[in-house]
Amino acid sequence: MKTMKTPGRTSSLALLGALLLAPAAGAVPPHPDKLTFPKFTYAPPSAKEYRTVLKSGPVAYVAEDRELPLVSLTVTLRGGTYLDPAGKEGLAELAGYLLARGGTKSKTAEQLEERLAFLAAQINSSYGIDRGSVSMSLLAKDLDEGLAILREVLTDPRFQDDKLTLRKGQLLSDMKSRNDDTADIEARERGFLTFGEGYYLNRYTTKTSLDGITRDDLVAFHRRWVDPKNVVVAASGDFGKGVTRAQMIGKLDALFARWPYKGEAAPSVPKPAHALAPGLYLVDKDVNQGRVSVMLPALQRDDPDYDAALLMNDVLGGGGFTSRITNRVRSDEGLAYSAGSGLPGGVWFPGTFRASFQSKVRTCAFATQIVLEEMKRIREAEVTDEELRTAKSSFVDTLSRRFSSKAQTMGVFVDEEFTGRFARQPDYFAGYAARIEKVTKADVKRVAERLLATDRVAVLAVGKKDDLLNPDPKHPVKFPELTAGKVTDVPLRDPLTMKPMAPAAAK
Amino acid sequence: MKIRRRTLVAAAVAALLLGGPAAAQEVKGEEHVLPNGMKLLLVYRPDEPSVAAGWVARVGSVNERVGMTGISHLFEHMMFKGTTTLGSKDPKRDLEIIAEQEKLRDEMRAEESKMRAALRRGEVDDITKPESRTPRYKELDAKFDLLVKEQRDLLVKNEFDRIYTKNGASGMNAGTTNDLTLYFITVPKNKLELWFWMESDRLRDPVFREFYAERDVVYEERRLGVESTPTGRLDEAFDSIFWHSTPYTWPVIGYASDVANITKAQADDYFATYYAPNNLTAVLVGDFDKAEALKLASEYFGRIPRGKVAPPEVITLPAKWQYDLRFEGEADTNPTAEIRWHTVPFQHKDSYALSVLAELLNGRTGRLYKSMVLPADAVATEARASHNGMGAPAKYAGSFNVAAEAKEGKTPADVARTALAEIERLKAEPVPAEELQKVKNNIAAGSFRRLTSNFFILLQLLFNEGSGEWKEMNEGPKKLDAVTAADVQRVARTYLVKDNQATAFVTRKAGSAPADDDAALAGVPEQIRPMIKQSLQRLAAETDAAKLKDGIAKMEAQAGQVPPDVKKGIELLVAKARERLAELETAGKK
Structure with missing residues (x-):
């Protein structure tokens, strides 16, 4: 056990082996920086090549791809959980799930499921926080039957009562687990801190709201919001023997023609009015690893500083093992498995900067201190040329991977259309590399100064409270001294009402 | 919806090993073996201007022993720490520091031994608490920290990652299962030589620097994935009991006290045995020139000498069990039941019928959903079955499992009773032709769906190769398609029987019920x-x-x-x- 083989010995052995085996001595350069590569410049696909406006209204992105006998279709719908009326929280989610799961005019839910399963066709529907989606993947030979089913799912969902009851039971069961996993608790309380109690993202489904949702509510939701006015479509794959792209576009047009109901255009996503209040927020839960988030308000995706912010965050904590927070919290100190930062550019409203990690409860304060040090450092001194180069490559040279299949490419373009960026910047991807390359070290420092006000951070920690406040004597960092604001105890919420529970009742 | 689950990596295996059918498209792989025994598999797919590249080592936690459980996985982490060339500004001093660190660590291990003795005598209650450290240990720890600091000043931090990233590579990661360890990345098509340079360098000349900090990282990974999750410890205990008498009985991530005590010397030995080229297969999927790839493979991987000893065989066979074992526990979770049977390993002739059987039970039109979730008096909110999936492992022994969450007002016992009734029905009556065809149609479609991305094809090849051989990806589907109703009935009668069975009931911990x-x-x-x-x-x-x-x-x-x-x-x-x-x-x- 104590006889140590030094890597030095391994290496000389290996070298000897290399001498004996290498077919051409000297062919291998001593360092990867000495390698030379053939020139290659990537030209991303252009949305315009695939975009068409159907006669029946929706914009569609259509790409033929005959490698495999499969076809996939996605109908993206404007609308989302923000459409839930007060007291009916959960309506959009239920309606979305049951569109494809509750039967249609000509088929019961059971008949529909059996037929789709026999065809090995997959159909899914849902409404999320800012959009709905009905997607289908099937064998090329079944396309026409699939389209007929899809038309019925979109226009005449049956919303069978027994399937509504079943789904409510499943959702209730999920609700009961709301306090079981610290990851769920952390995500939820982060939402409350960021957007405030009243914002739609924090209007959770409760037992009462779920009980109050009826089949009539689902029908009304469908009639009002599932409408060609709210639709963007993607289709890719093998459209069948002899079927051209133009003919496929004709089929998609028919999918939305002669709509039987008069729906409404969905309103835009509401903007939050709440401001993140600095301070330390503690949730007491008896686990041996704490979860910590350090948060600050950030940017919208269209902000002129966004590209620089993206690179800044990549160096700070977004770039994994090439970023500073990961290097210090994880590699240097061994304090966490996952440690880093994210700076999502909000689509509809400014996003939130978040540095986060999970560490044994008594080293959470120490790791938080390191995170804050790194936030200060990137604000106070320019990043190195090497860091900026690495960050730029991680965006520019990986662009092709966002378009690695036709289905993925159509998905990207639908998102551009749906979020309005295509209308503003139709050549967003063509200019992408040049925009990233233009960012300077001074830009990075400037956006760090703009965004990373370490004296304004809100820190959320979930874990055993006594231990969070009782640091490992090796690193006696006092959590409350790290933030400017006060220390707030955040009680767990009753999972069925989402009302804060009295601290004594909380475990 | 939370049903009992294993570590992520293990759970993913089932999906990757379940192939597609006869009519299916095959993966056209070209296989080569280098003189040092390393296998190379080339799959040309020019859709995207990049190459998904990886290699698998035929070693996992099944090759470990108690006292050093978790070493395969810790080792996977160490493979990113650099080489003599990459990672340090002064490789010579770096190696000296590592040697000095090891001397100190030997002394610290002696102190740790005293701390364990104190624990056994009841003088301290928990040796992981900072307060339990002996004064000598604290002294040594402070000295160790000084060496770490000196080493850190010489480091080119995570240079291995940085070189790849600045060259436009992405998605670098690795994974460890009970049976195998795999490493993968995607590189731009013009940078294939970089991949050969980097991978051959870390296989030829790795330096396991920052070993003890990384050990702490893995301990945090264990807290994250097991100890701080609602059912992590219970899942681990049930697995351990189910796989007792085999080297699958310990978790891939390792026992807590083992992870904290693995030594660098153990890691060195482990590398020499299991990471020799004759125990590895490399796979490329994407846009590259085959002749060029072969030339690079011979130049770069050809430099690595064959291992001196062949990796030892896994000897232990699962014990004949002959009882219906019961396991119960409480956790912050909705009540669940799992029934698990001992079956057969990957590529066993009965494994195909067992996989088809699992699919007959699975999904929204599967038998479990119909009998357990859909009826008005349903017992469960969700239910699923798998062969060599959620009950894992695969290479040396197999498992079939059914798991479900109890509906409000129902108990895990109700869930188990209903599930077992479905199993009995499969034994009593042959499956109707149309139902069997439905499953085969889905396997056929799945065999196309699995071929839509370079990276996913790479993963499947690495998993199949690590569990047996990559060709199973093409052979398995044909065997699945040949399964008959009689085969299904026979394997149900043979394997899904009481004296081959273990049942786990998990109920909500007292006081953690939602308090309305x-x-x-x-x-x-x-x-x-x-x-x-x-x-x-x-x-x-x-x-x-x-x-x-x-x-x-x-x-x-x-x-x-x-x-x-x-x-x-x-x-x-x-x-x-x-x-x-x-x-x-x-x-x-x-």
Whole structure:
């Protein structure tokens, strides 16, 4: 056990082996920086090549791809959980799930499921926080039957009562687990801190709201919001023997023609009015690893500083093992498995900067201190040329991977259309590399100064409270001294009402 | 929806090993073997201008022993720490520091041994607490930190990652399962030589620097994935019991006290044995020139000498079990039941019929959903089955499992009873032709769907190769398609039997039930509310059924003699006490 083989010995052995085996001595350069590569410049696909406006209204992105006998279709719908009326929280989610799961005019839910399963066709529907989606993947030979089913799912969902009851039971069961996993608790309380109690993202489904949702509510939701006015479509794959792209576009047009109901255009996503209040927020839960988030308000995706912010965050904590927070919290100190930062550019409203990690409860304060040090450092001194180069490559040279299949490419373009960026910047991807390359070290420092006000951070920690406040004597960092604001105890919420529970009742 | 689950990597295996059918498209791989025994598999797919590249080492936790469990996975982490060329500004001094660190660590291990002795004598209660460290240990630890600091100043931090990233590579990662360890990345098509340079360098000349910090990282990974999750420890215990007598009995991530004590010397030995080229297969999928790739493979991987000793065979066979084992536990989770049977390993001739059997049970049109979730008096909210999936492993031994979450008002025992009835039906009656065809159609479509991305094709090839051989990706589907209704019935009768079975019931931990007390308390007069609320909290934490029964009887006796206002409070207490009693009885039910 104590006889140590030094890597030095391994290496000389290996070298000897290399001498004996290498077919051409000297062919291998001593360092990867000495390698030379053939020139290659990537030209991303252009949305315009695939975009068409159907006669029946929706914009569609259509790409033929005959490698495999499969076809996939996605109908993206404007609308989302923000459409839930007060007291009916959960309506959009239920309606979305049951569109494809509750039967249609000509088929019961059971008949529909059996037929789709026999065809090995997959159909899914849902409404999320800012959009709905009905997607289908099937064998090329079944396309026409699939389209007929899809038309019925979109226009005449049956919303069978027994399937509504079943789904409510499943959702209730999920609700009961709301306090079981610290990851769920952390995500939820982060939402409350960021957007405030009243914002739609924090209007959770409760037992009462779920009980109050009826089949009539689902029908009304469908009639009002599932409408060609709210639709963007993607289709890719093998459209069948002899079927051209133009003919496929004709089929998609028919999918939305002669709509039987008069729906409404969905309103835009509401903007939050709440401001993140600095301070330390503690949730007491008896686990041996704490979860910590350090948060600050950030940017919208269209902000002129966004590209620089993206690179800044990549160096700070977004770039994994090439970023500073990961290097210090994880590699240097061994304090966490996952440690880093994210700076999502909000689509509809400014996003939130978040540095986060999970560490044994008594080293959470120490790791938080390191995170804050790194936030200060990137604000106070320019990043190195090497860091900026690495960050730029991680965006520019990986662009092709966002378009690695036709289905993925159509998905990207639908998102551009749906979020309005295509209308503003139709050549967003063509200019992408040049925009990233233009960012300077001074830009990075400037956006760090703009965004990373370490004296304004809100820190959320979930874990055993006594231990969070009782640091490992090796690193006696006092959590409350790290933030400017006060220390707030955040009680767990009753999972069925989402009302804060009295601290004594909380475990 | 949370059903009992294993570590992520292990759970992903099932999906990757379940192939597609006869009509299916095959993966056209070109196989080569270098003189040093390393296998190379080339799959040309020019859709995207990049190459998904990886290699698998035929080693996993199954090759470990107690006392150093978790070393395969820790080792996977160490492979990113650099080489003599990459990672340090002064490789010579770096190696000296590592040697000095090891000397100190030997002394620290002696102190750790004393700490364990103190624990066994009851002088300390937990040696992971900072307060349990001996004064000598703290002294050594401070010295060790100085060496770490000196080493850190010489480091080119995570240079291995940085070189790849600045060259436009992405998605670099690795994974460890019971059976195999795999490493993968995607590089731009013009940078294939970089991949050969980097991978051959870390296989030829790795330096395991920052070993002890990385060990702490893995311990945090264990806390993240197991110890701080609602059911992590229970899952681990059930796995351990189910796989007892085999080297699958310990978790891939390792036992907590082992992870904290793996030594660098053990890691060095492990590398020499299991990472020799004759134990590895490299795979490329994407846009590259085959002749060029072969030339680079011979130039770069050809430099690595064949291992001196062949990796030892896994000898232990699962014991014949001949009992219906029961496991029960409590956690912060909705009640669940899992039934697991010992079956057959990957590529066994009966494994195909067992996979088809699992698919007959699975999905929204599967038999479990129809009998357990859909009926008006359903017992479960969700149910699923798998062969060599959620019950893992695969290479040396197999498992079939059924798992479901109990619906409100139903118990894990109800869930198990209904699931077993479905299994019995499969034994009694042959599966109708159309139902079998449905499963085969889905396997056929799946065989196309699995071929839509370079990276996913790479992963499947690495998993198949690590569990047996990559060609199974093409052969397996044909065998699945040949399964008959009689085969399904036969394997159900052979393997899904009582003396081959283990059942796990997990119920919600006392007091962690969602307390809808505030709403219930609304009907109680305000002046007695605090008192009633306190009593409710005590009730929720009560674990003695006899005490509860006694309390209920007393309260009911009193209810007639108190003022109407107070009576409401007592009624609420009685109702809650009955609920708690039912919970306890459910948990205790066999």
